[in-house]
Amino acid sequence: MKKITILIILLMAFLSCEKEPKNVKLRGPVFGTAYNIQYYAPHETNYIEEIDSLFDVINGSLSTYQPNSDISKLNRNELDSVDDHFVNVFKASKEIYENTKGVFDPTIGNIVNAWNFGAETNKFLTDSTTIDSLMQFVGFDKVKRKGHIIEKPSSTYLEFNAIAKGYGIDVISNFLESKNIHNYLVDIGGDMRVSGTNLERHSGWTIGIDDPNFDGSQSYSKVIVLKDEAIATSGTYRKFKIDDNGNRYAHIIDTKTGYPTKTHILSVSVIAPDCMTADAYATAFQAMGVENVTEFLKTHPELKVFFIYENNEQKMETKSLNGFPE
Secondary structure, three states: OHHHHHHHHHHHHHHHHHHOOEEEEEEEEEOOEEEEEEEEEHHHOOOHHHHHHHHHHHHHHHOOOOOOOHHHHHHOOOOOEOOHHHHHHHHHHHHHHHHOOOOOOHHHHHHHHHOOOOOOOOOOOOOHHHHHHHHOOOOHHHOEEEOOEEEOOOOOOOOOOOOHHHHHHHHHHHHHHHOOOOOEEEEEOOEEEEEOOEOOOOEOEEEEEEOOOOOOOOOEEEEEEEOOEEEEEEEOOOOEEEOOOOOEEEEEEOOOOOOEEEOOEEEEEEEEOOHHHHHHHHHHHHHHOHHHHHHHHHHOOOOEEEEEEEOOOOOEEEEEEOOOOO
């Protein structure tokens, strides 16, 4: 009897150990930056091949940096039928385009390239005649979708770089969910989506908000804890131009004028239910400015926002909106 009791206890202990989830950490290059994925799964299940394959598919659909991607072919008017990933991003972009009254506009790509901020380098054709010529093809309302068929003016250039990274994070998050993994962090270039808890720390996931350091060093303005949310940050302190008068212009293009946004905003972080939404609004809010965003958020309680900006005395200030964690 004692032997049977001991065996049962040992078996229960073994089964308990087997059920203990393992912390799996995956890293690699993607989208011109790097991914950092952490999740808890039984038996240290490693999905790196499946994840890299998903990234390849997303790039093949949405990357303007790949000449043979669907979006690159579409921009060259070589195809009109797109895949589900393209449709998902298109639909979300159209909604955000309408919500922001055109501030977020994926057809601004040729202007971005002209200012040398995009995939096509060595353009910098920023005389007013060129900008005016390119602006006549800007306007996401000119682009239509019927199922998987995209109809656009032949000279309109689409790019989803302001939303595609966040979408990629969501795709990987949804993949992990499909594998019954519910405690994870998916980070690409500092934008991320988290679910559940960090089981090692028995709490939500700790996230640092970068200080806007122009020298490239890294420090944190604040540290927050997230659970079942996504966050994306858009900063102007690494991609900008300075005119002859010392004015700093962001890489965010004003979709009404075609010129880079003159801004005092250094960084804007957005928390949303999914990372695609957070990514797109972080870009749009750079161009909208603090006052307009404050008004906008009155009808968008699902978004939480944190600004870092320079005041009129060029001193750094911060502003939290809609319950952004303190």
